[in-house]
Amino acid sequence: SQAKLTYGGVARALGFTEIPPRDPKADSMVEGLKVAAECSRMLREKRMKRGALDFDLPEAVVKLDAEGKPITVSKRSGDPGMKKAYQLIEELMIFANESVARWLLEHELPGVYRVHLPPDPKKLDKLAAMCEMLGVDFDVENTQTPKGLADLLKTFATHPLSNVLNNLLLRSMKQATYDVQNLGHFGLASEAYLHFTSPIRRYPDLVDHRIIHAAVGEAEDGGRDQKARRRRIQAVGDMDKLTEAATQSSLAER
Structure with missing residues (x-):
């Protein structure tokens, strides 16, 4: 920058x-x-x-x-x-985003995470049926993990209709959301992820910035007063407000 x-x-x-x-x-x-x-x-x-x-x-x-x-x-x-x-x-x-997410977890601090859940098994069954019509067979049981789906993507690469297959798989995926609970990011195969830095500034980014600043920012006493530190974190990390911010930010992407 x-x-x-x-x-x-x-x-x-x-x-x-x-x-x-x-x-x-x-x-x-x-x-x-x-x-x-x-x-x-x-x-x-x-x-x-x-x-x-x-x-x-x-x-x-x-x-x-x-x-x-x-x-x-x-x-x-x-x-x-x-x-x-x-x-x-x-x-x-x-x-950077993964590192900050891990840091919040390690220090037991609140935060707004970027969450991407595994695909719905029913949608994967439909995907398997459509792929079968295009001459691609796969076992849905082998696609329950990011690695399994990544391997399936590799098999699509050499297919004449690879773009169609990729789009079908993409439509089977759930949409990423924001959450105060760390539920992992399936698409990135990441155990913890959030938006700390990104090309487009989002409100959840700013929320996490404020929490980190409250936790590590210099206080008038040089950071020795732990009660003051906790008050600073609580002021920006109220769970009800964070939950509302996560919910509204997710809805704004729909």
Whole structure:
């Protein structure tokens, strides 16, 4: 954030692409960017091994007429190098969010978590029936874990209708929500996850920021007064208010 680099500048500096013009500022920071890219690569590899789901779906571009009505829908052409730059930041953000979630749990502090529950078995049964019609057979019992579904996604990759199969699987998934209880994140195969940092600032992010600030922020007594610390946490971490914030934030995404 301090460097204010663009994805295109980072992708070009790291040699991921030749399309965007060079960014002198990104070029001057290339050694640090290389370290960040390697850390990101290692984090992604670890995340994929534990069973995180990776839906690689094409992005649609809708063209409108003068009256605002859609006239064509086409596939957005993406630069693989730019995708690597986006993934670099994505992995570091996921790692930061998981780290903060674990920290709250370890210190028994309240928080608003990003929760993604396992898919409904009935929806998986319907998915299996539709996949069978497309010539893809799988055992629903083997898809009860993130790793099992991730392995199924890999089998879709070589199918002529891979995009259709990926969309069918995506429709079988439950929608992620916010909750004051840590129930894990199925899609990320993460035991604890929240939105501490993200490209789009959300209210739950700010709530967690306030709780952390109340817990670690400097008090007038230098932090020695534990009663004052607890009062600060209670002021921003009231469970009824947190539950309401989580519920309203989830509804706002519908």
